[in-house]
Amino acid sequence: MSINFNIIRKLGRARAGRLSLPDKETINTPVFMPVGTQAVVKTLESRDLSALGVKVLLNNAYHLYLRPGMNIVNEAGGLHDFMNWKGGLITDSGGYQVFSLPGLRKLKPEGIYFTSHLDGSRHLFTPESNMLLQHALGADIIMALDVCAAYPSPDDEIKKSVELTTDWARRCLGKHEELGGKQALFGIIQGGVIRSFRENSAREITAMNFPGYGIGGLSVGEGPVLMNEVLDILDPLIPEEKPRYLMGVGTPQDLWEAVARGMDMFDCAMPTRIARNGTLYTSQGRLVIKNAAYARDWSPPDPQCACPLCSHHSRAYLRHLFNTHEITALRLSTLHNLTFMLNLSDLIRNAILSDDFEETKREFMDRYKSGDIPE
Amino acid sequence: MSINFNIIRKLGRARAGRLSLPDKETINTPVFMPVGTQAVVKTLESRDLSALGVKVLLNNAYHLYLRPGMNIVNEAGGLHDFMNWKGGLITDSGGYQVFSLPGLRKLKPEGIYFTSHLDGSRHLFTPESNMLLQHALGADIIMALDVCAAYPSPDDEIKKSVELTTDWARRCLGKHEELGGKQALFGIIQGGVIRSFRENSAREITAMNFPGYGIGGLSVGEGPVLMNEVLDILDPLIPEEKPRYLMGVGTPQDLWEAVARGMDMFDCAMPTRIARNGTLYTSQGRLVIKNAAYARDWSPPDPQCACPLCSHHSRAYLRHLFNTHEITALRLSTLHNLTFMLNLSDLIRNAILSDDFEETKREFMDRYKSGDIPE
Numbered sequence: 249m250s251i252n253f254n255i256i257r258k259l260g261r262a263r264a265g266r267l268s269l270p271d272k273e274t275i276n277t278p279v280f281m282p283v284g285t286q287a288v289v290k291t292l293e294s295r296d297l298s299a300l301g302v303k304v305l306l307n308n309a310y311h312l313y314l315r316p317g318m319n320i321v322n323e324a325g326g327l328h329d330f331m332n333w334k335g336g337l338i339t340d341s342g343g344y345q346v347f348s349l350p351g352l353r354k355l356k357p358e359g360i361y362f363t364s365h366l367d368g369s370r371h372l373f374t375p376e377s378n379m380l381l382q383h384a385l386g387a388d389i390i391m392a393l394d395v396c397a398a399y400p401s402p403d404d405e406i407k408k409s410v411e412l413t414t415d416w417a418r419r420c421l422g423k424h425e426e427l428g429g430k431q432a433l434f435g436i437i438q439g440g441v442i443r444s445f446r447e448n449s450a451r452e453i454t455a456m457n458f459p460g461y462g463i464g465g466l467s468v469g470e471g472p473v474l475m476n477e478v479l480d481i482l483d484p485l486i487p488e489e490k491p492r493y494l495m496g497v498g499t500p501q502d503l504w505e506a507v508a509r510g511m512d513m514f515d516c517a518m519p520t521r522i523a524r525n526g527t528l529y530t531s532q533g534r535l536v537i538k539n540a541a542y543a544r545d546w547s548p549p550d551p552q553c554a555c556p557l558c559s560h561h562s563r564a565y566l567r568h569l570f571n572t573h574e575i576t577a578l579r580l581s582t583l584h585n586l587t588f589m590l591n592l593s594d595l596i597r598n599a600i601l602s603d604d605f606e607e608t609k610r611e612f613m614d615r616y617k618s619g620d621i622p623e
Numbered sequence: 624m625s626i627n628f629n630i631i632r633k634l635g636r637a638r639a640g641r642l643s644l645p646d647k648e649t650i651n652t653p654v655f656m657p658v659g660t661q662a663v664v665k666t667l668e669s670r671d672l673s674a675l676g677v678k679v680l681l682n683n684a685y686h687l688y689l690r691p692g693m694n695i696v697n698e699a700g701g702l703h704d705f706m707n708w709k710g711g712l713i714t715d716s717g718g719y720q721v722f723s724l725p726g727l728r729k730l731k732p733e734g735i736y737f738t739s740h741l742d743g744s745r746h747l748f749t750p751e752s753n754m755l756l757q758h759a760l761g762a763d764i765i766m767a768l769d770v771c772a773a774y775p776s777p778d779d780e781i782k783k784s785v786e787l788t789t790d791w792a793r794r795c796l797g798k799h800e801e802l803g804g805k806q807a808l809f810g811i812i813q814g815g816v817i818r819s820f821r822e823n824s825a826r827e828i829t830a831m832n833f834p835g836y837g838i839g840g841l842s843v844g845e846g847p848v849l850m851n852e853v854l855d856i857l858d859p860l861i862p863e864e865k866p867r868y869l870m871g872v873g874t875p876q877d878l879w880e881a882v883a884r885g886m887d888m889f890d891c892a893m894p895t896r897i898a899r900n901g902t903l904y905t906s907q908g909r910l911v912i913k914n915a916a917y918a919r920d921w922s923p924p925d926p927q928c929a930c931p932l933c934s935h936h937s938r939a940y941l942r943h944l945f946n947t948h949e950i951t952a953l954r955l956s957t958l959h960n961l962t963f964m965l966n967l968s969d970l971i972r973n974a975i976l977s978d979d980f981e982e983t984k985r986e987f988m989d990r991y992k993s994g995d996i997p998e
Contacts, residue, residue: 286947287940293951295935316918316943323919324939332935543691544698560670560707564699565662568691572661575950576668 251389251432251459253277253491253512257601261483261510264600267304267491269336269388270430275303277491277512278596280503280589281338283520286311287321287331289586290520291579294333300555300586303335306515309382310342313371314364318384326386337387338515340495341378344464347396355395357412375419383427391462391495392420394436399469406440409465413438414452421456434493436462441474443481450485460491463511467497472505479509486510500529500592500616504609507596519589523581526570529588533617535563537581542567555587556580626764626807626834628652628866628887632976636858636885639975642679642866644711644763645805650678652866652887653971655878655964656713658895661686662696662706664961665895666954669708675930675961678710681890684757685717688746689739693759701761712762713890715870716753719839722771730770732787750794758802766837766870767795769811774844781815784840788813789827796831809868811837816849818856825860835866838886842872847880854884861885875904875967875991879984882971894964898956901945904963908992910938912956917942930962931955 252268265277282289282297285308289297297305307327312318324330327337346353346362353362359374373381375393382390393416395409417435424433435458439445453461463482466475479494486492493513494506503514519529528535530550537549548558549566557566557580569577592612599608627643640652657664657672660683664672672680682702687693699705702712721728721737728737734749748756750768757765768791770784792810799808810833814820828836838857841850854869861867868888869881878889894904903910905925912924923933924941932941932955944952967987974983 286943286949288944288949288951291950291954293931293935293955295931311947315947316939320919320939320943324921324937330937330940330943332940544695546699556668556670560668562699562705564691564695565705565707568661568695568705569663572686572690574661574663575666575953576663578950579666579954580668 250430251491253460253489255489259600259603259605260508262507262596262600262605263510263512264597265491265512267336267512269304269432272334272336272388273303275336276593276597278503278507278593279304279513280593281306281513281515282586282589283308283515283517284331285517286315287327289582290524291575291582292586294331296583297333297335300583301590302586304338304388305333305335306338306340307385307387308342308345309339309378309385310345312339312385313342313381314366318381322384322386326384328386336389338389338391338493339382339385339387340391341382341393342373343378343391343394344396344496346373347398355412357415359393360395375416376423379420379423379427379433383424383429383431387431389432389434389460390424392417392433392435392458394438394462394464396438396465396468397440399440399465401440403442403445406438406442406445410439410445410449410452413449413464417453417456417458421458432459434458434460434462436464436495437482437486438465439478440465441470441478446478446481447485450482454486458490460493460513461486462493462495464495466494467502467516472502475502476505476509479506479511483510500589501613503589503592504596504612507600508605508609519585520582523585524578526577526581528581529585531615537563537567538570539567549584550588553584553587553591555584557584625805626866628835628864630864634975634978634980635883637882637971637975637980638885638887639972640866640887642711642887644679644807647709647711647763648678650711651968651972653878653882653968654679654888655968656681656888656890657961657964658683658890658892659706660892661690662702664957665899666950666957667961669706671958672708672710675958676965677961679713679763680708680710681713681715682760682762683717683720684714684753684760685720687714687760688717688756689741693756697759697761701759703761711764713764713766713868714757714760714762715766716757716768717748718753718766718769719771719871721748722773730787732790734768735770750791751798754795754798754802754808758799758804758806762806764807764809764835765799767792767808767810767833769813769837769839771813771840771843772815774815774840776815778817778820781813781817781820785814785820785824785827788824788839792828792831792833796833807834809833809835809837811839811870812857812861813840814853815840816845816853821853821856822860825857829861833865835868835888836861837868837870839870841869842877842891847877850877851880851884854881854886858885875964876988878964878967879971879987882975883980883984894960895957898960899953901952901956903956904960906990912938912942913945914942924959925963928959928962928966930959932959
């Protein structure tokens with residue numbers, strides 16, 4: 249086993265753990281992982297991520313397969329060297345990206361045929377070719393090629409996605425073992441929001457004894473209530489000692505609820521995407537910096553925050569940068585929102601370690617509220 | 624006098640000096656000043672500029688007048704506080720920006736009427752209103768409102784621009800003295816590429832005894848030969864002990880030629896603008912990073928350079944970031960080109976101090992060449 253995961257404290261179903269990747273700094277869990285789609289977290293440099301304290305991030309195999317292509321990344325010595333990133337790296341299979349190409353993809357038992365969103369060229373991901381791709385990219389953790397059903401989907405489509413996901417997980421595992429190497433392959437559990445399908449998928453995938461498990465097919469429109477129900481179903485079905493990675497989730501509130509249901513790892517493009525649109529997470533809720541109310545507001549975006557934005561600049565200055573379409577605005581907001589998510593992970597973890605989860609969660613939720621800061 | 628300028632060595636006409644602004648770190652001259660049009664150097668934070676060793680930068684009064692407006696900047700405590708910049712600051716008057724709005728401006732003896740490029744609203748800059756504007760913005764050095772003739776222009780237009788520039792300089796000076804404060808007001812010499820007009824302008828402007836002089840109306844299409852001829856004319860006409868600021872110039876080669884002709888200060892948007900288009904200055908010449916030749920080039924953009932780009936990333940990675948339209952590419956290239964211009968200023972200065980100007984210049988020119996690096 250190339251990774252090591254230890255739960256150091258459990259409080260209810262919430263877990264505080266340590267994840268060790270080969271030759272990398274230990275990762276404290278629960279952990280939020282920034283999304284570096286194309287071997288870069290948009291607007292940031294790799295050294296910015298180190299300075300923020302990021303220990304692990306996600307890259308997207310689909311995007312890197314198209315540009316610059318696996319051969320170039322492999323020639324660089326893999327993604328770590330390509331982007332000069334010393335921390336941990338996960339690649340997803342690209343299955344979700346391909347699934348998100350409506351009309352451009354066709355699912356077959358052998359794999360998924362798709363058309364590049366860039367130039368219309370035609371491609372095929374099979375479980376085997378995808379393992380070759382992710383091995384060439386060289387992340388520490390790689391994900392099995394899975395099939396994600398849209399929400400809502402007819403039962404027979406969800407059933408089919410579970411069956412293919414199981415079959416492909418087996419084929420991924422076979423190819424992965426054939427290829428050898430230090431990477432850890434995680435299986436992915438699908439099944440929409442249907443109890444029996446989730447149970448089947450969890451049973452079939454965990455039977456293959458992966459070193460960790462992704463939960464896929466959530467945060468695709470089903471809403472937090474149904475998502476949390478699925479997590480309640482899955483928690484007892486996944487071996488306790490393995491890390492659980494809730495893929496593509498989520499909001500600050502989602503993180504609390506998912507950790508409360510036994511999840512350990514998270515990635516989401518939302519914090520960085522909304523940052524580039526001028527929406528900042530703060531301890532009081534979301535702040536929409538372009539609002540006229542901030543034109544002469546000389547306080548930092550979040551007075552509670554010590555990030556490079558909040559320790560140097562005012563709301564009025566950031567608003568000016570957004571209003572004048574300055575790229576610096578996108579960078580500063582990205583640094584801020586990632587700091588928020590990293591601090592949130594720490595807050596949640598420390599609440600578990602100090603036996604204070606429910607109270608800390610309630611305090612956070614009360615303060616954070618659900619909407620934007622009133623002007 | 625709120626600024627202090629000392630020439631510590633002169634070699635031929637080239638000067639190495641020290642410029643002191645109130646409460647700021649001493650600025651070594653010759654100095655290249657990055658352009659921070661809208662109170663930000665595009666893609667960078669103020670702390671990036673400090674880290675690069677920038678000691679003084681330029682802001683544009685025209686842009687700041689439109690957005691966020693002088694009242695907001697003034698309320699912040701001036702530009703230094705608004706952008707959280709501890710170093711030196713110059714604002715230009717905005718005259719050049721207004722001059723660059725073809726069809727949107729009308730020159731009258733009282734001032735210049737113009738239409739905002741943003742929303743079509745109508746405005747008037749008079750010498751007096753412009754001093755109020757630049758005082759409100761609060762830079763350390765401010766520039767007189769001048770009139771720049773296009774190149775080429777009929778003689779009578781150049782003549783008129785010189786006359787207005789002189790008249791407006793006098794009015795600026797009157798208003799500036801009335802307003803008081805610690806700022807230093809520089810006069811600007813115009814006159815196109817016509818010897819007699821330049822001589823007249825230099826005589827009239829220097830007679831007003833400004834603490835420093837801008838050379839305007841160059842690098843507007845006349846080419847390096849004519850520009851250097853004008854500098855040859857001006858050098859003996861400007862009091863030796865005053866700093867000379869060659870506005871809007873220029874290329875690496877321009878800097879050498881202008882310093883050889885007695886110039887001390889430079890600003891130019893080109894290094895940062897071409898950076899954002901993927902053109903990098905290197906010790907060997909300009910490098911166009913999007914070229915296919917760099918797709919698998921694992922060397923740093925400039926092996927001679929220790930900037931954040933060259934010390935962390937390969938040409939292949941930077942090319943990937945440009946090809947995938949990642950904002951990080953613009954930032955990394957900007958950091959690089961500014962580092963190049965700052966290093967170039969140091970190189971030129973040290974060549975003066977060590978009695979080595981001509982040889983160092985020749986070596987630089989031989990290595991740098993005029994065009995792009997061959998693929």
